[in-house]
Each structure stands twice: as structure tokens, then as C-alpha cells.
Amino acid sequence: MGRFRYHVFACTNKRDPAHPRGSCQARNAEEILSIFRAELKLANIPQPFRINKSGCLDACEEGPVFAVYPDGVYYRLTSLEDVRRVVKEHLQDGMIVADLQIPSPPAS
Incomplete structure (x- = not known):
């Protein structure tokens, strides 16, 4: 692990x-x-994580887009509830939140 x-x-x-x-x-x-940053602080996740701004993730029509690595999962997050679910289900419990997931952009 990195x-x-x-x-x-x-x-x-x-x-x-x-x-x-x-x-x-x-x-x-x-x-x-x-x-997202506020919810991460509240969750007090023991594993180290990082969240950064990025440039275009090439899924513009789906935005706002958040990508979680190393899993390579892309999410469309539009509400506090969406963010809470990704923090709890994916970042804490390790489960992909399938109904918020969008297809990963094709590799260039």
C-alpha cells in the first residue's frame, strides 16, 4: 500500500x-x-487519506466528479447525503457506492 x-x-x-x-x-x-473535507474530519477515519482539487477528470457531463484511488472509482456527488455515503460506505467500510458511481473515463 502507498x-x-x-x-x-x-x-x-x-x-x-x-x-x-x-x-x-x-x-x-x-x-x-x-x-467532503468537513465530513472526512467528522468521520475520524484512522487510515491515512488525502483529498485534492484536480483539473478535468473527463466526465464533465456527470459533474461534479470525485475519483477515489487506488480503486479508480468515479462518483457524481451532488449533496451532503451523497458525500456522507461515500465517506461511510467507501472510505470507512471499503464498499463501492454503486448507485453514485459513474463510468471511469476511457484511458487516453
Whole structure:
């Protein structure tokens, strides 16, 4: 295992509002990221983890997008309840939250 049990990437990419794919930033990514960080602190998870802002994760239409590694799982998180479920079920219990999962973007 690497330095962190989980490393979460939060897409905060911003595009022109007229762009056809949209962007995670326009879909409240920063707000959801703040909620995620607060929930992680409250959960007091013993394993080391990290959460970082990222650029585009190439799932713009699904945003806001959060990727959990090393599992390579991508989630669309839009509410406090979504975040709480990922923190509890995935980061604490190690179970993928299938109904919030989106397909991983194709490798370039």
C-alpha cells in the first residue's frame, strides 16, 4: 500500500458557461469539496487519506466528479447525503457506492 489508503481527487475544472460539456465548477464542485473535507474530519477515519482539487477528470457531463484511488472509482456527488455515503460506505467500510458511481473515463 502507498502512503495513503485513499486519495480522492475532486474535479474543480471551470469552463465557459456556453461550453456544451459544462464543467464541474459550474455544478457546485467547490461547495461539495468543502462538504467532503468537513465530513472526512467528522468521520475520524484512522487510515491515512488525502483529498485534492484536480483539473478535468473527463466526465464533465456527470459533474461534479470525485475519483477515489487506488480503486479508480468515479462518483457524481451532488449533496451532503451523497458525500456522507461515500465517506461511510467507501472510505470507512471499503464498499463501492454503486448507485453514485459513474463510468471511469476511457484511458487516453
